[in-house]
Amino acid sequence: MLRYKLLSAAVSSFLLIGTMNVAYASSPVLQEKAFIIQPDIQGEVKAAYARSTVDRLNVRTKPNLTASIVEKIGKSKKYEVLDTQEEWVKIKLSDDSSGWVFHQYIEYEKAKPASAEVKPAGADSTETQPAAGTDTPQNQATVVNIVDVTNLRSGPGTEYDITGKAQPGETYPIVETEGDWYLVTLPDQSTAYVASWVVQTDFLSRNGIAIPPAITDAEFAPALYIYHTHNQESWKNIARNTKGTSVDDPEVNITLVGKHLSQLLQEKGIPALAGEEDITKRLKEENLNFSQSYKVSRKAVEKAMQEHPSLSYFFDIHRDANVPREKTTATIDGKSYxxxxxxxxxxxxxxxxxxxFAEALNELLNEKYPGLSRGILTKSVHQGNGEYNQSLSPGSLLMEIGGTNNTLQESLHAAEAIADVFAEYYGSRNASAPDKQLAAVKATKRNA
Known part of the structure; x- marks a missing residue:
């Protein structure tokens, strides 16, 4: 039995909380869920009022993601619930008009609210705001937060002179982004460059994304380790780095899928651990080529194996390249994967x-989610890395989930299917263990 309590993750969409211009369907994010009053048997919510669980929640004219945004609401006020429709909740606004919000960013209350006031679009007193007169899009960061002693440089590269040191806890407004570097304003109003891979930004909080907390219980004995050799792989509709063939993002990337999968499995009673190693950052810090990614991720896996001898399974989760969307997308029971x-x-x-091992999971996928699997691809050393750290354990797999033309939401749906299938596989394997032990005991008695 696990000795900790896991905070569940709700899955929703970037478009619910930001005004991002995207080419495809919405991209959900992971948001720590507050307690929610569940619907009754007839599907009606037994709560009179609703409150947003994020700082900016879009209120739309209709219960769908393509509808116009009429207001943005924050966490401070409660709103009367007028209706519910599948995954949407209709609320009454302060001017007696109404609108629809996505249910997974709502917590319900029965108490009578104070007068419902609407936050102006983009207003947020808890966040550092851009300078007056600027209009920063929702999908851009406005500040950097220093998490370790960081070099300030005269230009966007390690070859430029170091002009100073930034200390942990300091925060600087972002002037502009240049490649992997941020130009920031210092307290004396001068500017300097900091590397994006050694700082954090307010991008996640600006878009209402809460990363699930890491599990720190010393007694936690994981069976599955989830990691990402190419951890910044993202999707065309939200990635901030799309130079050449790259579709990457330092914060909104494939690691969110791994974290979601880990949580789903933990909720099913399977001890899964999402690795925290930033392979891209390590490559840059050690001035290594991208082709050496698997060499670096192998060290992360070996370290995890040393720290957690209980590990038996290892999933390296990726996002495939620019494969046509029709080949990387499946619709099952009305849901896009x-x-x-x-x-x-x-x-x-x-x-x-x-x-x-892959064939066993693939067979279960085909049974439970027909059309979701693209099959099994074998690759020799002449077709890529050729080994992919899989020599470390017979329970090692590399999975490509969708491609650049998919969305985060579709990738998270795929993670839900993987969790379902692996839970069945894992359960059948572990359920047979006591029977095997009993058979061994009986055989020993017979031989005696």
Whole structure:
């Protein structure tokens, strides 16, 4: 039994909380969920009022993501619930008009609210605001937060002179972004550059994204380790780095899918651990080439194995490249999923065991989610890395979830399917263990 209590994650959309211009369907985020009063048998909510759980929640004219935004509300006020429709809640606004909000960013209350006032669009007294006269889009960061002693440089690169040191806890407004560097304003109104991979920004909070807290219980014995060799892989509709063939983002990327999968499995009683190693940051810090990503991620896996001897399974989760959307997307029971491709490296002696593991999960996927799997792809050393750290354990897999043309929401839906399938696989494997032990005891008695 696990010795901790896991905070569940709600899945919703960037478009619910930001005014992002996207090409595809909405992209959900992970948001720590407050206690919610559940609907009754007839599906009606037994609560009179609703409150937003994020700082900016879009109120729309109709219960869908393509409807116009009429207001933005914050956490401070409660609003009368007028109606519910599937995943949407209709609320009464302060001017007696009404609008629809997404249910997973709402907590319900029965208490009578104070007069409901609407936050002006973009207003947020708890966040550092851009300078007067500027209009910062929701999908851009406005400040950097220093988390460790950081070099301030005269230009956007490590070859430029160091002009000073930023200390942990300091915060600087962002003037502009240049590649992997931020130009920031210092207290004396001068400017300097800081590397994006050594700081944090307010991007997640500006978009209402709360990253699930890491599990720190010393008695936690994980069975599955989830990591990301290419941890900044993102999606075209939200990525902030789209130079050349790159579709990357330092904060909104494939790691959110891994965290979601970890939480889903933990909720099913399976001890899963989402790794925190930032491979991209490590490559830059050590001045290593991108081709050495698997060498760096292998060290992270080996470290996890040393710290947690209980680990038996290892998922390296990626997002595929610019594959046509029709090939990487499946619709099942009206829900859009990013399709899953299993990749097995054959450049090591034990690859057949990895392949058998992939085949077992692939079979379950085909049974429970027809059309979701893209199958199993074997790759030799002449077709890529060829090994993908899979020689470390027969329970190692690399999974490509969707491609650049999918969305975060579709990828999270895929994670839900993986959690469902792996839970069944894991349960069947562990359920048989006591029977095997009993059989061994009986055989020993017979031989005696």
């Amino acid at each position: 990013a399709r899953i491709l299993f990749v097995i490296g054959t450049a090591h002696a034990g690859y057949e065991e990895n392949k058998a």
